[in-house]
Amino acid sequence: MSETEDTTAAPAQEPPRHWEADVLLRDGRTAHIRPIRPEDRDVFVDFYSRVSDQSKYYRFFSPMPTLSDRDLDRFTHVDHVDRVALVLTLQGEIIAVGRYDVIKPGDAEVAFLVEDQHQGRGIGQLLLEHLAQAGRERGVDRFIAEVLPDNTRMIQTFRDAGYRVVSEYEEGVLQLEFPIDPTDTAIGVMMGREHRAEAASIEKFFKPRSVAVIGASRRQETIGQALVRNLVTGDFTGRVYAVNPSASAVSGLPTYSTVGDIPDDVDVAIVAVPADAVQDVVLDCAAKGVHGLVVISSGFAETGEEGRGRQRRLVGLSRSYGLRLIGPNALGIINTDADVSLNASLSPLMPPRGRAGFFCQSGALGTAILEKVYNRGLGLSTFVSAGNRADVSGNDLLQYWEEDDSTEVVLLYLESIGNPRKFSRIARRVSLRKPIIAVRSGRTTQGVPMGHAVRKIAAPPAAVDAMFRQAGVIQVDTLEEMFDVAQLVAHQPLPRGRRVAIVGNSDALGLLAADAAAAVGLVVNKSTALGAEASAEDFEDALDAAIDDPEVDSVVAVYVPPINVSGEDVANVLAAVGEQSDKPLVSSFLGAEGVPELLRVPDVAGSTAGRGSVPSYPGVEAAVRALARVVEYAVWLRTPDGDPADPAEVDALAAKRLVNQVLSESPDGAELDADRVTELLAAYGIEVWQTRPVATREEACAAGEALGWDVVLKATAEHLRERPDLAHVWRNIDTPDEMAGAWDTLTELISDADRAGFVVQKNARPGVPVAIRSIEDPLFGPVVSFGIAGPLTELLADKSYRIPPLGARDAASMVREIKSAPMLFGYRGSEVVDVAEVERLIQRVAQLQNDLPQVSSVDLSLVLAGADGATVLTAAARVDPVTDPRSDWFVRRMPTPEGDTLPG
Numbered sequence: 001m002s003e004t005e006d007t008t009a010a011p012a013q014e015p016p017r018h019w020e021a022d023v024l025l026r027d028g029r030t031a032h033i034r035p036i037r038p039e040d041r042d043v044f045v046d047f048y049s050r051v052s053d054q055s056k057y058y059r060f061f062s063p064m065p066t067l068s069d070r071d072l073d074r075f076t077h078v079d080h081v082d083r084v085a086l087v088l089t090l091q092g093e094i095i096a097v098g099r100y101d102v103i104k105p106g107d108a109e110v111a112f113l114v115e116d117q118h119q120g121r122g123i124g125q126l127l128l129e130h131l132a133q134a135g136r137e138r139g140v141d142r143f144i145a146e147v148l149p150d151n152t153r154m155i156q157t158f159r160d161a162g163y164r165v166v167s168e169y170e171e172g173v174l175q176l177e178f179p180i181d182p183t184d185t186a187i188g189v190m191m192g193r194e195h196r197a198e199a200a201s202i203e204k205f206f207k208p209r210s211v212a213v214i215g216a217s218r219r220q221e222t223i224g225q226a227l228v229r230n231l232v233t234g235d236f237t238g239r240v241y242a243v244n245p246s247a248s249a250v251s252g253l254p255t256y257s258t259v260g261d262i263p264d265d266v267d268v269a270i271v272a273v274p275a276d277a278v279q280d281v282v283l284d285c286a287a288k289g290v291h292g293l294v295v296i297s298s299g300f301a302e303t304g305e306e307g308r309g310r311q312r313r314l315v316g317l318s319r320s321y322g323l324r325l326i327g328p329n330a331l332g333i334i335n336t337d338a339d340v341s342l343n344a345s346l347s348p349l350m351p352p353r354g355r356a357g358f359f360c361q362s363g364a365l366g367t368a369i370l371e372k373v374y375n376r377g378l379g380l381s382t383f384v385s386a387g388n389r390a391d392v393s394g395n396d397l398l399q400y401w402e403e404d405d406s407t408e409v410v411l412l413y414l415e416s417i418g419n420p421r422k423f424s425r426i427a428r429r430v431s432l433r434k435p436i437i438a439v440r441s442g443r444t445t446q447g448v449p450m451g452h453a454v455r456k457i458a459a460p461p462a463a464v465d466a467m468f469r470q471a472g473v474i475q476v477d478t479l480e481e482m483f484d485v486a487q488l489v490a491h492q493p494l495p496r497g498r499r500v501a502i503v504g505n506s507d508a509l510g511l512l513a514a515d516a517a518a519a520v521g522l523v524v525n526k527s528t529a530l531g532a533e534a535s536a537e538d539f540e541d542a543l544d545a546a547i548d549d550p551e552v553d554s555v556v557a558v559y560v561p562p563i564n565v566s567g568e569d570v571a572n573v574l575a576a577v578g579e580q581s582d583k584p585l586v587s588s589f590l591g592a593e594g595v596p597e598l599l600r601v602p603d604v605a606g607s608t609a610g611r612g613s614v615p616s617y618p619g620v621e622a623a624v625r626a627l628a629r630v631v632e633y634a635v636w637l638r639t640p641d642g643d644p645a646d647p648a649e650v651d652a653l654a655a656k657r658l659v660n661q662v663l664s665e666s667p668d669g670a671e672l673d674a675d676r677v678t679e680l681l682a683a684y685g686i687e688v689w690q691t692r693p694v695a696t697r698e699e700a701c702a703a704g705e706a707l708g709w710d711v712v713l714k715a716t717a718e719h720l721r722e723r724p725d726l727a728h729v730w731r732n733i734d735t736p737d738e739m740a741g742a743w744d745t746l747t748e749l750i751s752d753a754d755r756a757g758f759v760v761q762k763n764a765r766p767g768v769p770v771a772i773r774s775i776e777d778p779l780f781g782p783v784v785s786f787g788i789a790g791p792l793t794e795l796l797a798d799k800s801y802r803i804p805p806l807g808a809r810d811a812a813s814m815v816r817e818i819k820s821a822p823m824l825f826g827y828r829g830s831e832v833v834d835v836a837e838v839e840r841l842i843q844r845v846a847q848l849q850n851d852l853p854q855v856s857s858v859d860l861s862l863v864l865a866g867a868d869g870a871t872v873l874t875a876a877a878r879v880d881p882v883t884d885p886r887s888d889w890f891v892r893r894m895p896t897p898e899g900d901t902l903p904g
Contacts, residue, residue, distance in 0.1 A: 028197060031322060033089075036075070047097070050117075085097060096124075099112075128158070205384075330385050355379065359394045409486055428471040463801035494633070504528075505533075516621045650844075709733065712729060771793070815835055
């Protein structure tokens with residue numbers, strides 16, 4: 001396309017900081033995207049010299065072997081408003097550039113140029129994503145691209161973006177036009193690319209053809225020695241290379257002075273050198289073409305400020321050379337697949353082959369976790385201990401495990417959550433296919449461990465717990481409970497409901513099991529006490545009867561052997577029944593923990609305990625508690641999410657215009673006045689009850705007259721609304737005299753009446769007072785809460801939370817999970833409120849908050865929910881400028897070394 005015109009450049013603005021980010025390419029390698037700068041002139045010339053003549057022709061429609069000074073000035077000097085250019089860099093060199101130029105308000109011409117050797121890595125799509133987001137922030141609505149018909153790769157880039165593309169053919173050039181509004185299709189395409197890229201980057205770690213141990217040592221009891229030994233004794237099927245400049249051999253392997261001296265390719269490097277030497281290793285590995293690093297070395301952010309700086313430099317250097325990083329301060333990685341058999345960790349214990357993938361942030365706990373896995377006979381498919389989690393995170397592993405056929409269960413031990421919004425999005429999708437079981441430390445304190453460069457979550461702990469439930473994650477309190485649940489979902493089918501049968505030879509333990517079931521919301525529909533002398537045949541008949549009963553969804557078997565009886569016959573019965581049953585069977589068998597050898601079913605895939613093996617728990621309470629966790633997951637899985645709020649009933653454009661107008665008048669943000677609150681909420685189908693602010697007795701009487709009387713006078717100042725001991729509402733006012741009396745009484749009762757915020761409203765229909773609120777959390781993005789209105793709700797923290805976007809299932813759950821929910825469903829003979837309307841209001845507030853991050857809060861602090869609808873009596877909202885956009889808002893970004901962008 002033509003670039004010959006020369007327009008007068010507008011004064012350049014500083015581009016937003018979030019336009020610069022590390023990104024992940026289609027092949028799982030990293031690169032850096034940022035706005036172009038005037039000082040890029042020389043590197044841009046170098047980049048252009050490496051581009052083929054054909055690519056130049058496709059870009060400019062004419063031969064342009066070199067760039068003139070005028071061209072260079074135009075390309076490297078932009079205003080970051082009407083003329084935006086982003087470059088993709090690798091190892092400090094530009095490898096691609098994308099730009100748009102506004103040609104008329106709302107329309108911009110877009111073009112790309114990618115170095116030939118890097119084409120096919122998804123760079124054009126990535127640049128288009130980031131340019132489109134920059135354009136949206138600058139008021140661009142539509143991109144226009146002129147492409148030669150035989151430039152099929154670029155045409156496909158635009159069509160694959162997920163936008164609605166309209167094409168025209170004129171004078172030998174194809175003109176593509178498409179609105180850049182982030183449609184559901186476009187967002188879905190973006191997330192699909194993100195998923196494939198992150199999964200590919202992790203697969204390279206788990207399936208390497210060769211591994212180099214940098215820092216390998218001959219000395220016993222050293223980290224380098226342990227890493228080499230564990231790789232070799234673990235029967236790794238690839239090649240192991242030892243790197244040590246001071247030794248000729250380690251564990252029978254020849255050594256190399258640097259990784260660059262290794263004659264063959266190296267896929268993964270395990271780094272165990274002093275912290276201050278790791279950066280040199282990164283450079284060596286980058287020159288060698290290594291895909292990723294597993295940094296075992298400590299001495300980084302976990303040691304304090306100096307270490308944090310060292311860690312930032314390590315991540316920045318690794319990313320700039322296209323490398324992914326696990327660690328630092330990590331235990332390592334394991335893949336038990338016999339075709340790989342990779343133990344690139346400090347654990348001498350290779351866990352048995354199993355169905356669970358395990359992500360652990362704590363290197364210190366890693367070895368203990370692997371011992372527990374081994375002792376329980378659980379088995380793992382893969383294991384990652386990410387240490388300080390400076391780069392590779394749990395979100396990356398979820399992306400990989402979602403598609404990994406060897407992994408059926410995901411286990412997460414989380415000490416912090418860098419990007420909870422992204423975690424929620426990915427986990428919700430993965431949970432539909434595979435159960436996720438998570439332990440989250442620091443739940444009550446919301447603490448962040450040393451070494452984890454993330455911010456604390458501002459939302460209350462209950463909001464984080466709600467996010468896990470909403471995503472279908474089975475959240476447990478301890479590692480022991482994690483393994484209790486994992487051994488159940490790994491070996492038994494999911495229950496269809498909450499109904500339980502108990503079969504056992506101990507009356508006492510049967511009663512304990514029944515009590516435990518009632519305590520966790522299970523319903524005991526059948527209980528069979530066989531007696532202490534029950535035979536294996538008795539157990540078989542009772543278990544078969546329980547499983548065949550249509551009123552039973554799962555079975556708990558309790559076996560306490562008589563003296564001098566091994567119980568082997570009963571074990572054979574349990575194993576046989578468990579293998580054939582389509583309902584889950586759990587046991588308390590001989591007080592054993594895990595899957596005892598007697599209860600195991602052989603697995604053709606090589607697992608130590610196959611599908612149908614019967615998990616055993618040392619106590620019936622643990623068995624029932626694990627079953628209850630799985631029941632909740634099964635209920636979540638079988639409950640349809642429901643449709644989101646109908647966008648046709650929402651005028652998002654009007655709301656956006658209002659928000660932009662407020663911010664143009666108040667750039668630092670402002671509380672909306674009553675009229676604007678009403679207008680904003682009306683755009684989302686929320687009607688606010690008419691309110692007349694009044695400051696004098698005369699104004700109050702005039703307001704009552706205007707509203708036709710049958711009104712209330714009330715004080716709305718927050719410090720009064722939260723004080724139940726202060727009378728601040730006078731109802732059923734029908735005449736000027738009654739209004740005068742109400743005014744005099746309230747102003748006498750309330751000190752500082754001038755600040756009371758008096759209003760007059762028409763009497764609303766009676767109902768249960770509820771409150772619906774939303775905020776824009778720095779980490780979560782939007783968070784919505786619901787509860788009965790009033791100080792008792794605040795005192796008892798009786799609120800439900802969810803993370804938008806919300807489906808019908810989420811809104812319904814919010815209403816029903818608060819402790820005071822019976823007040824909405826006819827408590828003590830009262831009318832059942834219009835719950836559907838309450839759920840609609842929750843969905844509307846959630847949709848508003850999700851659509852408009854500039855709205856920092858919405859507060860429907862008093863909604864009267866009655867039998868025939870709900871009346872919004874009190875509403876407030878605040879608007880603030882967005883200085884730190886949601887981390888996954890329409891573009892793919894990785895965390896920056898400085899921690900400014902949230903870890904993915």
